[in-house]
Amino acid sequence: MPILLPLAAAFFAQTATPPKPAVKPPLSPGEIAAAAPATAWRTIPDDDILIFTLANGRKVIVQLAPSFAPRHVERMRILANEHWWDATSVYRVQDNYVAQWGDVTEKKKLPAGVADTGPAEYARVGGVPVVRMTRPDSYASIAGFDAAGWPVGSDGKSSWLTHCYGMVGVGRDLAPSIGSGAELYAVIGHAPRPLDRNIALVGRVIEGIDALSSLERGTGKLGFYGDTQRPTPIVTARLASALAPADRPHFQYLMPGSPAFAKYLHARENREPPFFTVPAGGADICNVPVPIRRKPA
Numbered sequence: 001m002p003i004l005l006p007l008a009a010a011f012f013a014q015t016a017t018p019p020k021p022a023v024k025p026p027l028s029p030g031e032i033a034a035a036a037p038a039t040a041w042r043t044i045p046d047d048d049i050l051i052f053t054l055a056n057g058r059k060v061i062v063q064l065a066p067s068f069a070p071r072h073v074e075r076m077r078i079l080a081n082e083h084w085w086d087a088t089s090v091y092r093v094q095d096n097y098v099a100q101w102g103d104v105t106e107k108k109k110l111p112a113g114v115a116d117t118g119p120a121e122y123a124r125v126g127g128v129p130v131v132r133m134t135r136p137d138s139y140a141s142i143a144g145f146d147a148a149g150w151p152v153g154s155d156g157k158s159s160w161l162t163h164c165y166g167m168v169g170v171g172r173d174l175a176p177s178i179g180s181g182a183e184l185y186a187v188i189g190h191a192p193r194p195l196d197r198n199i200a201l202v203g204r205v206i207e208g209i210d211a212l213s214s215l216e217r218g219t220g221k222l223g224f225y226g227d228t229q230r231p232t233p234i235v236t237a238r239l240a241s242a243l244a245p246a247d248r249p250h251f252q253y254l255m256p257g258s259p260a261f262a263k264y265l266h267a268r269e270n271r272e273p274p275f276f277t278v279p280a281g282g283a284d285i286c287n288v289p290v291p292i293r294r295k296p297a
Contacts, residue, residue: 033291036260041252049240055233058211075181085237094223096189099212123160135282145256161201164286188213191286250295
């Protein structure tokens with residue numbers, strides 16, 4: 001028996017099932033974007049980057065969307081080049097809705113070429129090729145991302161930008177007002193998609209949205225600041241193209257249509273273990289923020 005025991009132990013050691021190799025968890029959407037090759041990223045033009053500097057030192061950086069609202073964007077460029085937004089303020093912060101800025105007095109004269117007239121630019125004529133979402137959209141028969149990385153809704157006859165978190169729109173009065181571009185708002189809450197095709201969307205905040213979303217909520221009607229509240233001053237507003245080359249921030253977006261974006265979109269629509277045990281098999285377009293990064297040196 002003393003001789004057989006070591007032999008039996010050796011036999012069972014040889015026939016024991018080897019441990020299964022550890023299963024590597026799938027990459028998260030953020031990891032997929034971080035691993036995307038340089039060829040999957042496209043640089044945003046300097047003339048499409050508008051930088052608002054607040055009195056507290058924070059910056060709100062907006063990417064403009066001239067392909068969807070060319071006249072409004074051109075007016076915004078005029079306003080920036082004329083330094084019109086300097087000494088204006090963020091005067092409305094409505095919880096789970098928008099932060100709005102401009103001239104709260106409504107008395108500041110607009111520069112030449114800027115007026116509340118012209119095409120509404122709530123939608124553009126014709127369809128736009130998009131990387132489509134897997135599941136139907138509640139507000140559009142077609143929803144997806146165009147080549148420039150914008151979230152787009154379409155009915156096949158016209159196309160429009162969607163009111164996702166961080167999108168920037170033009171404040172206006174009741175029709176026929178379309179807004180001059182001087183009064184702007186950014187979405188800081190759940191996507192208010194019923195606004196689609198009812199207001200001109202002119203861009204999105206690509207850095208510093210928290211500088212708006214963290215502001216004190218307005219106590220007045222619709223989130224406007226009350227008499228005892230102080231709006232947040234805007235010190236300057238400048239296009240990146242107006243800055244010295246060394247001072248210009250450069251940004252890139254992950255290109256829809258690239259293999260990396262396809263992987264990213266799939267991962268956003270199908271969140272996987274170890275945390276997620278029931279993948280949804282789809283996502284709302286506003287739950288798929290297009291990755292944007294500072295351009296690597």
